[in-house]
Amino acid sequence: MKYLGSPGFDHGQALRIGVLITNLGTPEAPTRQALRPYLKQFLSDPRVVEVPRLLWWFILNVIILNVRPARSAEAYETVWTDEGSPLLLHTRDQAEALQAELRARYGDRVIVDFAMRYGQPSVASKLQALIEAGARKLLVLPLYPHYSGPTTGSTFDAVAEDFRARRWLPDLRFVSCYHDHPGYIAALADSVRAFRAEHGSAQKLVFSYHGEPLRYLEEGDPYHCHCHKTTRLVAEALGLGEDEYLTSFQSRFGREEWLQPYTDETLKGLPAAGITSVQVICPGFSADCLETIEEIGEENREYFLEAGGKDYQYIPCLNASEAHVAFLADLAGEQLCGWLEARTDPAVAAERAAALGYSGAA
Ligand SMILES: C=CC1=C(C)c2cc3[nH]c(cc4nc(cc5[nH]c(cc1n2)c(C)c5CCC(=O)O)C(CCC(=O)O)=C4C)c(C)c3C=C
Ligand SMILES: [Fe+2]
Ligand SMILES: [Fe+2]
Numbered sequence: 001m002k003y004l005g006s007p008g009f010d011h012g013q014a015l016r017i018g019v020l021i022t023n024l025g026t027p028e029a030p031t032r033q034a035l036r037p038y039l040k041q042f043l044s045d046p047r048v049v050e051v052p053r054l055l056w057w058f059i060l061n062v063i064i065l066n067v068r069p070a071r072s073a074e075a076y077e078t079v080w081t082d083e084g085s086p087l088l089l090h091t092r093d094q095a096e097a098l099q100a101e102l103r104a105r106y107g108d109r110v111i112v113d114f115a116m117r118y119g120q121p122s123v124a125s126k127l128q129a130l131i132e133a134g135a136r137k138l139l140v141l142p143l144y145p146h147y148s149g150p151t152t153g154s155t156f157d158a159v160a161e162d163f164r165a166r167r168w169l170p171d172l173r174f175v176s177c178y179h180d181h182p183g184y185i186a187a188l189a190d191s192v193r194a195f196r197a198e199h200g201s202a203q204k205l206v207f208s209y210h211g212e213p214l215r216y217l218e219e220g221d222p223y224h225c226h227c228h229k230t231t232r233l234v235a236e237a238l239g240l241g242e243d244e245y246l247t248s249f250q251s252r253f254g255r256e257e258w259l260q261p262y263t264d265e266t267l268k269g270l271p272a273a274g275i276t277s278v279q280v281i282c283p284g285f286s287a288d289c290l291e292t293i294e295e296i297g298e299e300n301r302e303y304f305l306e307a308g309g310k311d312y313q314y315i316p317c318l319n320a321s322e323a324h325v326a327f328l329a330d331l332a333g334e335q336l337c338g339w340l341e342a343r344t345d346p347a348v349a350a351e352r353a354a355a356l357g358y359s360g361a362a
Contacts, residue, residue, distance in 0.1 A: 003165060003166060003167035004165050004166050004167060005167050006167070006168055007277075008132055008211040009174045013134050014109070014132040014134055015109075015134060015136045015137075016108075016109050016111055016133060016136070016137075017109055017110045017111070017114070017135060017136050017137045017138070017139065017340070018109070018110075018111055018112075018119060018130035018131070018133070018135030018137070018138045018170070019098070019102065019110060019111070019113075019132075019138075019139045019141060019332055019336075020112075020113055020115055020123075020126055020127065020130060020138065020139070020140050020141065021094060021095055021098065021112070021113075021114045021141045021142075021143055021328070022114065022115045022116065022118065022123060022140065022141070022142045022143065022155050023087060023114070023116060023117070023142070023143050023144075023286070023287060024042075024087070024117055024118065024151065024289075025038070025042065025087075025089045025116035025117050025118035025119040026038070026076075026088050026116065026289070026290075027072075027073075027076060027085070027119060028118055028120065028145055029080075030073050030076035030077040030079075030080040030085075031073050031178065032069045032070045032073045032245060033069075034070045034073070034125050035068070035069035035070075035073045035076070036065055036195060038066055038118060038119050039064070039065060039069060039072065040060070040065055041118045041119070041342065042118040043057045043060055044060065044066065045118075045150070045154055046324040047149050047150050047154035047157060047195050048150040049254075050215070050216070050228050052212070055208075058284075064069055064232075071296055073292060075294050075340045076290055078293075078298070079289075079290055079292050079293045079294050085289075086287070086288050086289055086290075086293060087287055087288075087289035087290070089254070090113060090118070090265070090288060090289075090317075090319045090320060091114045091116070091143070091287055092361035093319070093320035094114065094143070094286075094287065094319070094320045094324070094325065094328070095112050095113055097312045097324055097325040098112045098328050098329060098332070099111070099112035099308070099318050101325050101326065101329040102329055102333075103265045103282075105329060105333065106333075106336070107342055110332075110336070110340075111130060111133055111135060113114060113126050113129065113130055113183060113204055114126070115127075117142075117151075117154060117155050122158075122181035123155070123159060123162060123222075123288075124158070124161075124162045126336075128162075128337055131166075131170060135170060136170045136171065136295070137171040137173075137339050138169055138170045138171065138172050138173070138187045139173045139174075139332060139335050139336060140155070140159055140172070140173070140174045141174070141175045141332060141335075142155040142157075142174075142175065142177070142271070143286035143327070143328075144177070144283055144284070144286070145177060145178050145179045145181075145184055145226070145230065145283065145284060145286065145289065146177055146179045146209070146222075146223050146226035146227050146230065147177035147179075147220075147221075147222050147223060147226055148174050148212055148216070148221055148224075149216060149221050149352035150212060150216075152177065154178055156174060156176075159172070159174070171339070173274075173335050174335075175331065175335060176224060177222075177349060178331055179226040179227070179229055179230045179259070180226075180229050180230065180233055181327075181331060183232045183327040183330050183331065184327055185230070185234055185237055185325075186323075186327075187321075187323045187324055187327045188230070188233050188234045188237075188281070189237035189238050190284050190323055191281075191315060191316075191318060191321070191323070192205065192234070192238055192279075192281060193238070195279070195313075195315045196279075196356060198339070199279075199313055202220075202277040202279040202311065202313065203244075203275045203276065203277045203281075204242065204244060204246060204270065204275050204277075204279075205225075205235075205238075205244060205245040205246075205247060205278075205279050205280075205281065206233070206245070206246055206248060206263070206266070206278050206279070206281070207231040207245060207246070207247045207248070207282075207283060208247075208248050208249070208250050208263040208269070208280055208281070208282050208289060208296060208300075209227040209229070209247070209248075209249055209250070209259075209283065209284040209318070210249070210250060210251045210282075210283065210284050210285070211250060211251055211252055211258040211262070212247035212258060212259060212277065213246070213254075213256050213257070213258055214256070214257045214260070215256065215257075219261065223259075227247060227249075227283075228247055230283050230284075231245065231247045231342075232279075233351065234283065234324075241306050246261075246266065247261075248259070248261045248263040248267075249260060249262060249263060249293050250263035250264070250291065250295060250300070251281075251295060251298065263280075263296070263300060264299075264300055264303055267280075267300050267303050267307070267309070268303050268304070268307045270307070270309065271304070271307045271308030272302065272307070272308070274275070275309075276306065276308065276309050276310040276311065277309070277310060277312075278309065278311070278313070279313045279314075279315055280296055280312070280313070280314050280315065280334055281314075281315040282296055282317060284290035284315050286316075286317050286319075286324070287320075288315050288316055288317045288319060290302040291316060292314070296314050297314045300312075301314070301344065302326035303344045319356060
């Protein structure tokens with residue numbers, strides 16, 4: 001094994017703190033050709049699909065990758081913007097805004113960038129860039145509020161895989177979840193209040209989270225529990241009664257049972273139970289993407305209206321809003337604690353170094 005060195009390192013280089021925010025990833029274009037490699041990388045990850053490898057290799061390569069890319073491309077086409085994928089653009093905006101916020105709070109020592117777990121820009125390429133820029137301390141902040149193996153766990157795998165090949169590892173901190181962080185709950189509750197101040201209220205607030213196979217919950221994944229806790233805390237913050245909100249799970253994939261109740265079936269059933277106005281919020285997504293814009297904003301709207309619903313509104317994700325970025329800066333700040341304060345004044349450091357008879361920054 002030949003480990004990757006640090007050829008550009010120089011002993012006078014300022015030591016910096018890198019903050020890498022990450023999200024899931026997105027194809028390069030809304031086309032079948034671009035969807036194929038993206039879905040192949042994504043769905044080959046054993047954290048995402050926990051099925052015996054040989055069997056899954058066959059199902060993925062012989063069936064899914066021949067059918068799904070065209071279908072997914074059509075869906076992506078409906079959300080694609082002139083500048084590209086909404087998820088990518090929001091994540092880039094979040095990184096830029098977080099960089100500005102952290103610079104205002106802590107100065108130039110903290111450098112922020114973003115990466116995608118699948119597709120581009122890759123985790124490995126951005127780790128390399130941060131390390132080359134002098135980051136010897138690294139905070140990885142996956143923008144998944146709720147821990148799950150397929151998302152947060154898999155992001156850690158990507159970092160670990162990169163580290164396995166490196167000779168000199170930086171200090172590492174990794175945020176595994178923030179589903180019950182008071183700042184995150186307040187940002188969500190405020191976004192509902194602001195939306196309702198502008199558009200009025202609804203009979204039900206539907207908290208719709210991306211699903212995962214029920215099996216993962218049974219085998220110890222805390223995701224389901226984290227989602228319910230977010231719902232409960234936001235409902236409490238808003239003072240909602242038990243009959244004014246519900247939790248459901250969307251984006252099923254494959255044939256096995258996923259977390260229930262399913263968002264689409266729930267919305268189809270509400271009008272018959274006398275609920276004809278809903279507002280849907282997706283707190284598991286920190287940025288609007290295919291699964292929120294198309295699946296919740298369009299597809300599920302149709303289901304609800306076709307079933308007799310009258311009023312359907314989607315409350316956008318926190319995206320790069322001021323409140324979200326301020327919360328992310330607080331969250332990062334909590335993690336950076338000790339790294340920032342511990343920095344010794346350069347004049348004091350030089351004095352101590354001289355007293356000990358050495359010089360140099362590294
Ligand atoms: C195959 C199983 C899947 C699991 C488990 C899963 C979990 C999971 N995913 C997210 C967040 C996102 N998923 C997105 C898209 C997406 N997800 C799956 C499959 C699983 N997700 C597929 C096949 C796709 C691709 C889209 C499609 O073909 O329908 C996205 C959107 C990406 C975008 O570019 O907009 C996000 C975000 C979470 C939080 C999660 C947790 C359990
Ligand atoms: Fe997903
Ligand atoms: Fe979907």
